Amino acid sequence: MQNNQLIRLKAWFKAYTHSFLTGDTQTDSPLVLKIAHTARVCDNMCLLGRSVDLTDGQMCLAETVGLFHDLGRFEQYRRFRTFNDRQSANHARLSIDVLNQTAVLETLAADEKTTIIDAIRFHNAPALPGDQPPAGTVFMRLIRDADKLDIWKVFADYCRHHQRPEPAIVQHLADLPRWEENIVKAIVEKRMARFQDMRSLNDFKLLQLSWVFDLNYPETFRQAKKRGDLAAIARSLPEDRILRQVIGIISNRLDEAVFTRPES
Template sequence: MMDLEYAKESFRQYLNHYDRSDDKIMLKEVHTFCVLDAADYICREEKISKEDHELALLIALLHDIGRFEQLKTFHSYDDNLFDHAEFGVKVLFEDGMIRQFIRDDRYDPIIRTAIACHSLYEIPKEVEGRELLHCRIIRDADKLDNFRVKDTEKAEAIFGISAEQVGLEPVSENILNAIREHRCIRRGERTTHMDMWISYLAFIFDLNFPSSFLYIKNQDYMNRNIDRIPYGNPKTKADMEEVRSICNIYIEEKIY
């Protein structure tokens, strides 16, 4: 079986290879444990079996293990420069580090698939069964904490410019159409910083569990995230009110 405390201690030892005083490294360390908490919440609310609950927490702990080398090398979250999920799979399974976190190898295919798929635009259609369950749990947990990060992180850290500057930019019509179509937004579709901001809100269209939508509602993350930016552009302000309405209605519909 799994020993999560043993895995956590091994994870902390792994992080000692990196500069944990670096803001980006610290953010990802905090994110990891918040995703673990979000996965725990989903498993409890959805009444996931004890074995799969424990496995989901281990996957949450390891899902971003590739981020730390990415940040050390590039000081950037840009997966066009470095695919952190792919590198995480390499570190854990090709380099054999997975045995430092769990001695039993029977769960390896599930862990590998969940980590490999956690940041893809969508889960590949061939993924099914328990692998699909764990892909859905980690993707939801990751997105739930992304709303927390966007609620607390400074605009300059997210965009490289001030919130006031972001709010002066327009929203591209294709981005608005994606929201109207209830779908996530690909990186290549984004033109402005506002487009990027809306793409984070659109994560709700990839959530899988009613409890995930309830979490967003209870934390009021949709409204709080939208209200963080001062929309100095009147057209942008109007567009964001449309985004708010569509997203909040969608959340309500998915809870029940």
């Protein structure tokens, strides 16, 4: 893939996403957040891509995956007024629908288009399929890591400033002094928690912390540690013995991954 193709796709993305904006600050706020999120995910894709020595053409492909991974969010919010996939539609599938309906990828090579579509299709899946070729899997893993890094940043910024999160971002979950046992159990067992188990804002925070068990690249762990977003989210949780144990498990996982040298 060539850089001039990426430039064209970025221009198309800007025109498409801005067509959803109404000019009303409150109405547009969730969509403006998604536009900014996309830009940072693209930056993360470049950072992580360089860490695994992608070629120039592969870097353009990686950034395109980042550019379009949440494309369906805009139609989702206009149609359903939520970013909650369980209450509306799978935003990855919506993203692919938009790409197919607009034919914006038609100038790319067939294998490049397939790589982009497949990476978007699985970027929000509970797990990656086991039957994918390694050449495509790398982009699936990159987008899952790049997306998590920025989702942590967005939510951690609310926590740092003691601000109420944008309701659409936290799926309209209530800020209750409780947390679900299944969410805690998942972290204790060192696995990702499930979206369907969330009942409160604390569950949302814990679920995000559990994502450390689904990271793929050493640079992702290093960035997660360096940026401090997970620590900020953890500090915003209530003071409780069980939650301290959970936070300790998350912190240990991060430290182990950062300070363990890969085998040569």
